[in-house]
Amino acid sequence: MSAVGQGSSAREEKLSVNTRTLPPGRKARRRPLEAFAAVSYVTVTLFGLFCLVPLWMVVSGSLTDESALALTGYSFFPEPFSLRAYELLFTGQSLLNGYIASLFITVVGTLMSVSCTASIAWVIARRLPVIGRPLTIFAYVPMLFSGGLVPLYLLVTQVLSLTNSWFAMILPLMLAPFLIFVAVSFFRQLPEEILDAARIDGAGELRIFFQIVLPLSSPILAVLALFYAVTYWNEWFTGLLFLSDPDKFPLQLILQNLIANVTNAAQLPSSAAGAAAPVYQLRFAMTVLTVGPILLAYPFAQRFFVKGITLGATKG
Amino acid sequence: MTVEHPVAVAKQRAPVAGSRKGRLPSRDSLVLMLLALPGIAWFLVFAYGPMVGLVVAFKSFNIRDGIFGSPWNGLANFRYFLMSGDAATIVFNTVFLNTLFLGSSLFAGLVLALMLNEIRGGLYRRFVQSTIFFPYFVSPIVISIMLQVILSGVGGRGGLLNNLLSIVDLPQVSWYTEPGAWPWILTIVKVWQLGGYTSVIFLAAITSISEEVYEAAAIDGASRWRMALSITVPLLLPTFAVLVVLGVGRMFFGDFATIYAIVQDNGVLFPTTDVIDTYVFRSLRTIGDFGTTAAIGMFQSVVGFVFVAAAVLVQRHFQKESSIL
Numbered sequence: 001m002s003a004v005g006q007g008s009s010a011r012e013e014k015l016s017v018n019t020r021t022l023p024p025g026r027k028a029r030r031r032p033l034e035a036f037a038a039v040s041y042v043t044v045t046l047f048g049l050f051c052l053v054p055l056w057m058v059v060s061g062s063l064t065d066e067s068a069l070a071l072t073g074y075s076f077f078p079e080p081f082s083l084r085a086y087e088l089l090f091t092g093q094s095l096l097n098g099y100i101a102s103l104f105i106t107v108v109g110t111l112m113s114v115s116c117t118a119s120i121a122w123v124i125a126r127r128l129p130v131i132g133r134p135l136t137i138f139a140y141v142p143m144l145f146s147g148g149l150v151p152l153y154l155l156v157t158q159v160l161s162l163t164n165s166w167f168a169m170i171l172p173l174m175l176a177p178f179l180i181f182v183a184v185s186f187f188r189q190l191p192e193e194i195l196d197a198a199r200i201d202g203a204g205e206l207r208i209f210f211q212i213v214l215p216l217s218s219p220i221l222a223v224l225a226l227f228y229a230v231t232y233w234n235e236w237f238t239g240l241l242f243l244s245d246p247d248k249f250p251l252q253l254i255l256q257n258l259i260a261n262v263t264n265a266a267q268l269p270s271s272a273a274g275a276a277a278p279v280y281q282l283r284f285a286m287t288v289l290t291v292g293p294i295l296l297a298y299p300f301a302q303r304f305f306v307k308g309i310t311l312g313a314t315k316g
Numbered sequence: 317m318t319v320e321h322p323v324a325v326a327k328q329r330a331p332v333a334g335s336r337k338g339r340l341p342s343r344d345s346l347v348l349m350l351l352a353l354p355g356i357a358w359f360l361v362f363a364y365g366p367m368v369g370l371v372v373a374f375k376s377f378n379i380r381d382g383i384f385g386s387p388w389n390g391l392a393n394f395r396y397f398l399m400s401g402d403a404a405t406i407v408f409n410t411v412f413l414n415t416l417f418l419g420s421s422l423f424a425g426l427v428l429a430l431m432l433n434e435i436r437g438g439l440y441r442r443f444v445q446s447t448i449f450f451p452y453f454v455s456p457i458v459i460s461i462m463l464q465v466i467l468s469g470v471g472g473r474g475g476l477l478n479n480l481l482s483i484v485d486l487p488q489v490s491w492y493t494e495p496g497a498w499p500w501i502l503t504i505v506k507v508w509q510l511g512g513y514t515s516v517i518f519l520a521a522i523t524s525i526s527e528e529v530y531e532a533a534a535i536d537g538a539s540r541w542r543m544a545l546s547i548t549v550p551l552l553l554p555t556f557a558v559l560v561v562l563g564v565g566r567m568f569f570g571d572f573a574t575i576y577a578i579v580q581d582n583g584v585l586f587p588t589t590d591v592i593d594t595y596v597f598r599s600l601r602t603i604g605d606f607g608t609t610a611a612i613g614m615f616q617s618v619v620g621f622v623f624v625a626a627a628v629l630v631q632r633h634f635q636k637e638s639s640i641l
Contacts, residue, residue: 036541040431047428048447051508054462055454057476061465073469074476120355123348131345135352138359144628145621146569147366148613149596150606154372154383155365175358205347234455237573237597255457259464259580287461294453302446309513310520 055291062086062285066278073280085278085285094246094254095289101166101250106232109170113228114221116175121183122209143177156242168242169235169250176231179224182311186220187213223308226301233294251290258283370617373610393611402595410568410591413499413575417506418563422556424507425514429552430544432515433522445519448512456577459505463578467491467501495588502575502589509574514559521555522548558631565627568592568620592616 056076061069062085063078089095124136152172162168190213198208214221236252243249249257369383376389397403428448435441451459468491469475478488491497525548533543572593579589581598592612599609 034540036539036544037434040434044428044431044435044444044448047511048444051448051451051512054466054508055450057465058458058462072479073474074465116354116358119351123352126348128345128348131349135356138356142359142363144624145367146363146617147368147370148610148617149593149600150372150610150613151366151369152362153600154369154606155361158379158382159365171358172362174362175355180355205344206351209351230453234453236455236457237576241601252455252457255461256577259457259460259577283461287458291454291458295450298450298453299446302449305449306516306520309516 058284058287058291062281062288064281064284066281069278069280069284082278082281085281088277088282089285089289095286097247098249098251098254101248102233102252105166105169105235105250106229108166109173109232110225110229112170113174113176113232114224117180117183117224117228118214118217118221119209120175121180122187122213124180125184125187139177139180153241163242164245164248165242166248166250169238170232172238173228173231173235176228179227182308183220183224185311186217190216219304219307220311222304223311226304227308230294251286255286255290258286370610370614372606373614375607377606377610389607393607394615396608397612397615402590405587406590406592406595409588410593413502413589413591414563414567416499416503417510418560418567420503420507421510421514422559422563424511425518426549426552426556428511428515429518429522430548432519433544433548434540445512445516449516450512451509452513454509456573459509459574460577460580463501463505492582493584495585498579498585498588502578505574505578517559518552518555521552525551554634557634561627561631565624566620567623568616572597 057074060078061075063081063083064075065080065082066084068075068080120139124132124139126132128135156162156168156172160168160171162171194212194216195208198212203212234252236250236256239250239253240256243253246257372383372386373393374388374390375383375386376392377383377386381387432441432445435444454462464475466476468478474482474488475491477491481488489497491501529547530543533547538546572591575589575591576594576597579585579594581602593616596609596612596616599605599612603609
């Protein structure tokens with residue numbers, strides 16, 4: 001089973017480079033483009049545009065002068081061009097606060113998540129006698145049944161008193177059972193021989209894990225880190241529940257405030273700029289700055305996500 | 317607890333038992349358990365803790381007496397929820413919307429995968445694939461803002477769609493006060509969000525189809541369309557079935573963040589968009605009636621469990637080896 005996961009993810013890598021490229025001779029023979037292929041090109045391209053247009057409208061809006069935005073509510077081309085919103089955001093305090101909060105939650109959260117996921121997954125993957133199976137079930141049951149929101153709310157606010165702490169946004173999401181099992185299936189593919197060799201050389205279990213298993217597992221660690229990082233970066237509703245101090249809001253929560261009330265945008269640049277703040281433009285600019293990091297990391301990270309999904313999909 | 321279990325060891329470790337059997341003393345097991353400890357602690361507090369906390373559903377909760385001190389009130393919370401007219405609406409919406417979402421995103425993913433498979437230019441294909449996969453990583457809040465731009469403009473000044481409508485002389489629609497349209501709007505959002513993601517799963521399955529089948533079909537003179545329809549689609553059906561089963565299993569735990577981020581507290585849209593999750597979340601924030609809200613949450617968990625368990629059983633029945641346990 002695990003071999004299938006490995007195989008198809010390896011194939012997936014190849015897939016992105018050249019899929020089922022026919023031998024050159026045959027390809028030339030099929031020169032006249034078939035109808036289905038033509039329809040495919042058009043449809044897929046249109047869907048691609050459909051995915052991009054909303055994004056483009058936000059970027060374009062963030063660069064359009066408030067006077068035009070106030071008339072139309074959106075803009076396809078940044079005309080008249082203006083950088084005012086970005087200037088205000090970069091000189092004010094709340095963007096910086098938002099980035100600090102989002103970065104803290106994402107970096108600290110991802111570190112905690114990846115280390116805990118990898119270590120418990122490794123123990124599960126070892127199939128220890130007696131405790132192995134109960135441990136697997138212990139980690140599996142939460143995928144089937146959850147206590148729900150209210151007990152979680154009471155736990156975080158009453159028992160742990162984490163209100164207004166960034167850890168209230170980290171801890172509830174710290175382990176994703178699904179990713180644990182993705183990691184387990186990866187660990188089970190590691191060659192036994194290497195571990196046995198280490199054992200014969202007298203390496204202890206901790207040493208084997210930290211010095212042999214982890215270095216061999218960098219692909220899966222990257223997959224875990226990226227999935228967790230995106231989750232933390234995009235997280236907002238635990239923030240809505242547990243954070244009330246605006247100075248601690250991560251970017252997503254600042255945006256949430258802007259949705260609830262567009263005039264909140266006027267409070268974004270905390271510097272008293274004199275003239276009325278460009279509330280609509282600020283909203284777009286804030287959105288761009290929130291998606292920005294993901295957009296920048298995406299080209300490099302994408303293949304890891306594909307690998308993770310493929311590994312997960314073959315695992316069910 | 318850490319005692320060696322020779323039979324189990326011999327069974328599971330058969331190939332390397334010789335070198336292993338004596339080499340996993342209880343001390344090593346203990347060390348490994350230490351490694352698992354942070355994870356176990358998390359599960360106990362954040363996964364199993366809330367399950368215990370569900371006792372609140374059977375209590376008349378108040379903050380002063382706390383979770384275990386508050387007086388019991390039997391099934392009153394459940395009765396209150398089921399009597400209120402909301403129960404039927406939100407259960408219906410949950411099932412209806414999630415069925416729409418599941419069906420449309422699977423269909424879109426399948427079609428996109430088939431079509432991406434026809435695109436030969438490596439670079440262009442990679443570019444398109446990355447593009448349609450990207451929406452999966454856009455946060456619900458950002459989606460909500462994009463949708464506002466299209467449907468109403470930032471300041472409620474018409475928006476892109478209404479301007480397009482006015483070009484072809486159709487009446488303007490005030491989308492955010494039109495509940496009837498929202499199941500379909502949300503479905504389109506879901507296709508936007510998940511179409512590319514689902515196509516990645518299908519493409520992974522397509523690559524595992526043997527090349528020879530296509531070559532044989534090509535020799536028989538089949539067109540690419542014919543091959544897609546008669547070879548690829550039938551061979552993708554198992555994957556499709558698994559995704560359907562998983563989706564049905566998760567039906568009661570739909571991705572409420574997207575819906576809530578879009579609809580927010582816009583009461584006009586509740587009749588068609590309010591699902592169990594958003595209902596629970598809103599009652600928690602605004603009403604603060606923990607007992608009733610916990611009861612709804614528990615109702616969701618139990619029904620959800622039945623769905624998930626059924627899904628797992630169905631899947632195990634058809635796919636013996638791929639189940640996790």
